[in-house]
Every structure is written in C-alpha cells, then in structure tokens.
Amino acid sequence: MSAVVGAVGLGMLVAPAWTVRHLAPGQRAPRSWLVRVLGARTVVQSAVLLATPTRQALQVGAAVDALHAASMVPAALIWPSYRQVAAVSGGIATVSAALQLAVAPQSDDAVRIPGDVPAR
Numbered sequence: 001m002s003a004v005v006g007a008v009g010l011g012m013l014v015a016p017a018w019t020v021r022h023l024a025p026g027q028r029a030p031r032s033w034l035v036r037v038l039g040a041r042t043v044v045q046s047a048v049l050l051a052t053p054t055r056q057a058l059q060v061g062a063a064v065d066a067l068h069a070a071s072m073v074p075a076a077l078i079w080p081s082y083r084q085v086a087a088v089s090g091g092i093a094t095v096s097a098a099l100q101l102a103v104a105p106q107s108d109d110a111v112r113i114p115g116d117v118p119a120r
Helices: 002-014 016-023 032-051 055-078 080-103
Strands: none
Touching (some): 002 016, 002 032, 016 032, 016 080
16 A cells, blocks of 8 residues: 555655546646655655564554645635645545554554564
8 A cells, every 4th residue: 555655645746747647637737846755755655664564654654644635624615726636635544544444453563474583
C-alpha cells in the first residue's frame, strides 16, 4: 500500500500537471510547486513506512494523512475552482489513513513475514 501511495507521490513530484490531469481531469490544476511539495511529502512518508512498518510509524502516518484530508475540506470551500482536486486529494489521504490503521501491527513487536527465520 505504501508503495502505491509512494508511486502516486513520485508522479506528483516529477510530473505534477500530468498527475493532476489524470487524477482530477477537467478541472483547474493547482500550481505545480504545490503539487510537488505534496508529492515530496508523500514520497518521504511512504519511504519511512516501507523502511519501518511499525505500529507507531503507521499510526503517525495515518495521523498525517488524516490531517491532510481534513485540510482539504476548507481548501475546497475557500477555492471552489479547486474543489475536485481537493476532494481527490482528501479522498486518497482518507483511504491511506484507514489502510495504515488496518494493517498496523497490533503490538509493538517487530513485523514478521511467514517463512522468516526468527532473529537470535
């Protein structure tokens, strides 16, 4: 899941206009620098979660995404011409937050993959 979100963030970072055009077609696109900043944040967050998929890291990631989703509500109200882009961005952040909480380990124990040999 973090890899998919990270790929979307990478698209936002390197090709902001193309990414917005494909995720929210037909609407006014935000400035490229803003899309790139959000893309960079997404790439960094996804890299951290892929490197350290601990319960705490996933909870913090979910909180960051929930804050982003919440910030899209006033953005959509203040700038109606960006409403669709804000809704798509907020929707992706909401799904990402929910999935992070759903897959977070139930304890602070290290994540174990079936077939791994336990560390000694």
